[in-house]
Amino acid sequence: MNCRHIATLTVMAALCIGIQLTPRPPNFEFTSLICFLSGFLFGPWFGALLGALTMFINGFLSPWGFAGIIMPFQMLGMALMGFAGGTYRKLLGNDFSSSKSLNFESACLAAFLTLIYDIITNAGYAVLFNLEIVIVLIAGVWFSIIHVASNTILFGVAFHRLVKIIGSLAGESL
Amino acid sequence: MKETKRNFIMVVLVWITSVFLVSLVGAYYYVEFQKEKSANTVYVSMYNNLLKNYTSLLQNYTKLLNDYNSLAQSYETERQNLTRLLQQYESCIMGVNICIDYGNGTILWYNQTIVPLRCNLLQATRMVALVNSTYWPAYQASFVDAINGVWNKCAYYWMWYCWDEESKAWKYGNCGADLYFLSDGETVRWRYEIPNYTG
Numbered sequence: 001m002n003c004r005h006i007a008t009l010t011v012m013a014a015l016c017i018g019i020q021l022t023p024r025p026p027n028f029e030f031t032s033l034i035c036f037l038s039g040f041l042f043g044p045w046f047g048a049l050l051g052a053l054t055m056f057i058n059g060f061l062s063p064w065g066f067a068g069i070i071m072p073f074q075m076l077g078m079a080l081m082g083f084a085g086g087t088y089r090k091l092l093g094n095d096f097s098s099s100k101s102l103n104f105e106s107a108c109l110a111a112f113l114t115l116i117y118d119i120i121t122n123a124g125y126a127v128l129f130n131l132e133i134v135i136v137l138i139a140g141v142w143f144s145i146i147h148v149a150s151n152t153i154l155f156g157v158a159f160h161r162l163v164k165i166i167g168s169l170a171g172e173s174l
Numbered sequence: 175m176k177e178t179k180r181n182f183i184m185v186v187l188v189w190i191t192s193v194f195l196v197s198l199v200g201a202y203y204y205v206e207f208q209k210e211k212s213a214n215t216v217y218v219s220m221y222n223n224l225l226k227n228y229t230s231l232l233q234n235y236t237k238l239l240n241d242y243n244s245l246a247q248s249y250e251t252e253r254q255n256l257t258r259l260l261q262q263y264e265s266c267i268m269g270v271n272i273c274i275d276y277g278n279g280t281i282l283w284y285n286q287t288i289v290p291l292r293c294n295l296l297q298a299t300r301m302v303a304l305v306n307s308t309y310w311p312a313y314q315a316s317f318v319d320a321i322n323g324v325w326n327k328c329a330y331y332w333m334w335y336c337w338d339e340e341s342k343a344w345k346y347g348n349c350g351a352d353l354y355f356l357s358d359g360e361t362v363r364w365r366y367e368i369p370n371y372t373g
Contacts (some may be wrong), residue, residue: 101177108184111191138205141198
């Protein structure tokens with residue numbers, strides 16, 4: 001990782017934290033999109049590192065209080081999100097087809113990855129309070145639905161546009 | 175990877191996500207249903223208990239009401255009897271005001287004391303206080319030795335007065351208390367004092 005990557009990572013992490021700390025409806029967040037996008041643009045490990053770093057800092061600064069034992073699970077979930085972005089880029093290769101297709105695929109991936117993220121964090125909650133994970137998942141189903149739906153819409157609407165904008169800023173032609 | 179294959183994978187992922195979430199929603203409603211079902215059982219049991227208690231309360235209330243009515247009827251009958259009795263006795267009684275002055279600042283009033291007609295002062299005083307007296311055959315009258323444990327001592331004696339409505343002043347009693355017959359509404363006074371009898 002060179003200086004440019006470190007600087008980008010820092011800026012992205014700051015952006016994520018800034019948005020995370022902004023008042024917003026519960027489970028409506030932009031961090032997943034930014035991490036996925038970063039992974040997509042700068043590689044899977046970059047995305048994973050950004051996701052983990054963001055959730056690590058968020059664990060201390062979150063308005064909901066110190067994350068505690070759930071923090072590693074959040075870090076893991078968000079790292080997976082960033083890593084998935086990079087992997088998706090590898091799967092795409094140079095096949096940058098229509099924006100419709102990219103929007104659709106990113107929305108589908110967002111739904112699935114958000115669900116995985118929720119399962120991981122709920123598992124952390126279950127471990128923390130010594131509960132059965134199924135019970136925790138059932139109890140938090142409406143939060144999961146909001147999370148999945150909001151991320152699906154957000155990815156579907158914004159992902160392709162952000163890829164184009166940031167790509168052109170970085171000098172890539174996507 | 176080809177676009178069609180990718181799209182297929184994405185559809186599968188969405189399908190998995192949807193199925194998972196729908197299952198969770200189903201489970202959520204099932205859990206809620208079970209909770210409500212058990213709560214409903216509790217509510218039904220509570221309702222039955224409440225109904226039982228209410229019925230019992232209603233029965234007790236009816237019984238209480240009957241008792242009360244019976245009591246009220248008895249009370250009314252008794253009140254009528256007593257009113258009749260009082261009317262019979264009203265012609266045989268009178269009210270007098272009796273004052274007992276202990277001479278030390280303590281003055282007790284017994285207003286509207288009910289006494290029999292043609293009652294003398296000694297009898298009337300005995301109705302409101304503990305009186306010790308001695309009968310003197312030579313005078314054919316009683317002499318009061320003590321009232322409520324306060325005995326005649328040294329130069330102090332229990333003297334009685336009657337209130338004179340005309341002169342608006344107390345008048346010394348001029349005979350033994352058992353020789354003075356009271357009239358209805360009369361005011362009399364006992365006073366523990368060194369007599370200053372001039373009459």
